[in-house]
Amino acid sequence: MNRSLASAAVLLSLGLGGLAAGGCALGAGSDQPASARAWVEGPVRWLVLPDEARRFRRLSSSAEVLHFIEEFWRRRDPDPEAPGNPVAQRFFERVQAADLLYAGEGKPGSLTDRGRTLILLGSPSVLRYTQRSAPTWEPGGDRVRQPSATEQLRVEVWGYVPADLPERLVARLEESGEEFPVEVTFVEEPRATVLVAGEELLEEAARAAVVEEG
Numbered sequence: 547m548n549r550s551l552a553s554a555a556v557l558l559s560l561g562l563g564g565l566a567a568g569g570c571a572l573g574a575g576s577d578q579p580a581s582a583r584a585w586v587e588g589p590v591r592w593l594v595l596p597d598e599a600r601r602f603r604r605l606s607s608s609a610e611v612l613h614f615i616e617e618f619w620r621r622r623d624p625d626p627e628a629p630g631n632p633v634a635q636r637f638f639e640r641v642q643a644a645d646l647l648y649a650g651e652g653k654p655g656s657l658t659d660r661g662r663t664l665i666l667l668g669s670p671s672v673l674r675y676t677q678r679s680a681p682t683w684e685p686g687g688d689r690v691r692q693p694s695a696t697e698q699l700r701v702e703v704w705g706y707v708p709a710d711l712p713e714r715l716v717a718r719l720e721e722s723g724e725e726f727p728v729e730v731t732f733v734e735e736p737r738a739t740v741l742v743a744g745e746e747l748l749e750e751a752a753r754a755a756v757v758e759e760g
Contacts (some may be wrong), residue, residue, distance in 0.1 A: 582605065582664055583600075585611075586599070588657070589641045589654070589732030592606050592662045592666055593637065594618075595752060598618065602614060619633070620725075621758045622757055623757060623758075624743075624757050636668075644658070644664045646659035648664075648739075658739070659741035660682070660732060663741070667730070668711070670704035670706050670710065671710050672704070672705030672706075673702070673705070675702055675703075676701045677698045678733065699733050699734060700733070700734040701734075702705075702731070703730070703731050703732075705729045706726070706731045707726050708725055708726055711751075712755075714755075715750065715755075718754050719735075722750075728744075728747055729743070730747060733742035
């Protein structure tokens with residue numbers, strides 16, 4: 547597949563075919579194409595680095611957005627001369643899996659904390675569950691909230707060994723002195739399962755996905 551066809555396929559797979567065709571409508575009251583904002587606010591948000599987000603916000607035309615997206619995936623392509631992009635392919639597959647596995651929190655599964663982790667790190671070698679005691683609260687006098695009882699929260703821990711992770715990420719973790727397995731921890735709350743430990747690991751995974759600095 548040549549580069550232009552590959553770019554079009556990427557956009558179509560994200561529902562941004564209008565960008566590939568140059569026919570994207572502008573959102574009301576903004577110079578940013580509406581579907582472009584939908585792209586950066588979707589699951590790709592987990593890969594977008596802060597400097598890329600700043601550059602993206604300054605784009606105002608479909609042509610600029612298309613070029614940005616092409617460059618975005620090229621920077622994450624381990625072999626730009628070869629057909630396809632394994633990083634992009636893996637990303638799309640994990641987004642689909644996350645949407646199936648973690649639906650039910652009021653948003654697409656790929657936008658949940660566990661969806662983010664699956665997209666960035668893949669499936670863990672180790673999955674374990676524990677319980678954590680936490681106070682429940684009720685209003686007290688003088689606007690002070692007093693603990694009234696405790697409840698048991700379900701804790702979910704994902705553990706990763708080097709074989710689970712991309713080589714670039716493993717190298718960066720070892721260089722920083724991390725010991726394996728590395729873990730990400732979630733707590734199940736009434737409306738969602740939320741990340742409580744592992745934010746730095748996820749941020750490092752997003753940085754490690756970049757092959758070519760730009």
